[in-house]
């Protein structure tokens with residue numbers, strides 16, 4: 633199996649539930665050798681909305697589809713399908729993941745979205761590439777959080793810096809940076825406690841962590857990823873919009889794509905947040921995290 637085939641089957645695995653709904657629907661629309669008329673567009677519109685692509689983004693897609701079909705004198709539904717796929721691919725743009733080291737990533741988001749799990753899976757991914765990884769257990773809210781991260785560190789052969797429950801997370805980040813420097817490591821993955829954007833002190837705490845990273849690692853490639861749970865649909869988009877007001881985000885990790893039949897949310901998230909989806913979570917196991925590939929995603933969605 634070549635690398636692309638592997639990624640494609642991973643993408644399909646993440647979209648298993650979505651394929652039951654959206655892909656079947658859309659497949660039926662395009663396979664019926666019907667005409668390209670108002671009814672045809674309405675059916676596509678409905679399939680997109682049901683898949684959580686969102687009203688605004690769906691309208692934009694349908695408009696573009698109408699224009700392109702007319703401009704390119706498209707007559708068959710098969711050609712229209714290719715046109716629709718191209719529109720979505722273009723909308724999703726390209727995703728380049730970071731490969732400049734040293735690399736520091738701060739993971740933020742609300743409770744339970746999969747921050748800690750994403751760090752564990754990513755540590756393993758970087759480790760496979762021969763990178764030296766340090767984890768910072770910045771969720772000091774619950775003792776169990778550091779324990780959970782420690783397990784991931786063991787599984788992925790990463791090292792971890794943690795403090796006692798209730799400690800200042802900024803101090804954990806500071807110590808982790810010193811360890812990171814001393815080891816000459818490549819990647820520092822910083823976990824944080826789940827927080828809501830309206831908790832002012834917790835948002836200030838995030839800013840403090842950012843300041844420490846900026847001060848202690850001026851030359852590093854610094855990223856802040858918001859982790860979003862795909863099963864929460866539009867709610868995930870609102871969470872990110874709220875975080876964006878306080879912290880500068882660079883990208884998204886979209887988890888639990890395997891747990892939703894509404895994979896179209898990927899398109900809405902990308903379009904509405906104007907942030908790249910860097911990685912997707914497609915299961916609970918250590919290998920269930922993939923670099924988001926817009927091209928393969930669309931191919932899998934329509935297969």
Ligand SMILES: Nc1nc2c(ncn2[C@@H]2O[C@H](COP(=O)(O)OP(=O)(O)O)[C@@H](O)[C@H]2O)c(=O)[nH]1
Nearest residue numbers: 743744745746747748749887888913914915916
């Ligand atoms: N099915 C599935 N479950 C996930 C995924 N990512 C995380 N989870 C689960 O979601 C739950 C919360 O994850 P956790 O990393 O503790 O969330 P955190 O509070 O943001 O750190 C755990 O039970 C994880 O196993 C994913 O991509 N797919």
Ligand SMILES: [Mg+2]
Nearest residue numbers: 747748771777
């Ligand atoms: Mg956590």
